[in-house]
Amino acid sequence: MKKLFLTMLLLISASIFAQTTFEKVMTEKIAKLEQSKTSEDFTALSNDFVRIGDKEKTQWLPYYYAAQASIEKGRNLMRTGKLDQLDAIANEAQTSLDKASALIKDTAEILILQKMIHNLKMMVDPQSRFMSEGMLGADALSKAEKLDPENPRITLLKAEDTYYTPEQFGGSKTKGLELFQKSEDQFKVYQPKTSLDPNWGKGEADYFLTNKP
Known part of the structure; x- marks a missing residue:
């Protein structure tokens, strides 16, 4: 009985330690994301978040922030006129967001990033893509608002x-x-x-x- 109790105690302690470590690492990475300025910074952080997500397997937030980092990289390039790179970056963000979406349902935050991905794609050629990507983005934002007005x-x-x-x-x-x-x-x-x-x-x-x- 004592051995069983000790085993359970060790398992609980290990679980608490793992969760604390996850929260600490995520907090540090999120802080870096908020401070990042360059495309290289965003790329590195997106890769870091993906690695965290792949390790944790059940946590949606690492993939969410991986997608956000890619989106911010795209917005950074958009401001400097490098529109030819936006489709690839949007697809990169979509891959991460799809992984996050598979782990959590009915959250406005996923749809908010989905709107931003459609915006990136639209900005490659706004005139020809407004009726496709622009409308898809508007639909995503409308769904988000219903969930979290x-x-x-x-x-x-x-x-x-x-x-x-x-x-x-x-x-x-x-x-x-x-x-x-x-x-x-x-x-x-x-x-x-x-x-x-x-x-x-x-x-x-x-x-x-x-x-x-």
Whole structure:
């Protein structure tokens, strides 16, 4: 009986240690993701998160952050005009996001990244891809909003779309800034489910509101 008790105690201790190690490593990687600036940084982090996910097997967040790192790499390249690379990066992000999606159902955060992947693909050729990738992205964001209507990242993406869309196509910088403000207000009260759950985006809302035209 004593041996059985000791064995169970050791197993419980090992499980707690493994979970603590996972949380520590993830916390460190997420912090690096928030601070990263270069495509090389994002590539390295995406690979790191994939390795963590492959090791853990049942955790969706490593694959989620791998997808986010790839998306941020794509957005970085988009800002420098390297549009010819976006399809490959979007596909890379999709591979990771599909792995995350297979491990968790009915979460807005997956759909938010799905919207961002469609946006990357659309930006390769906005005129010809709006009716395909643009509509798919809008559908993903609509589904996300039904699941989590007060999620500030949903409002943030709406703000981006509204701000950057020309007025003749329904966009408005004024309305976009109003949505950025709404997103920032939501960030003040929105609480992630755990310390590792997505909590990004406030910095972008702050940037737009601080640098109003």
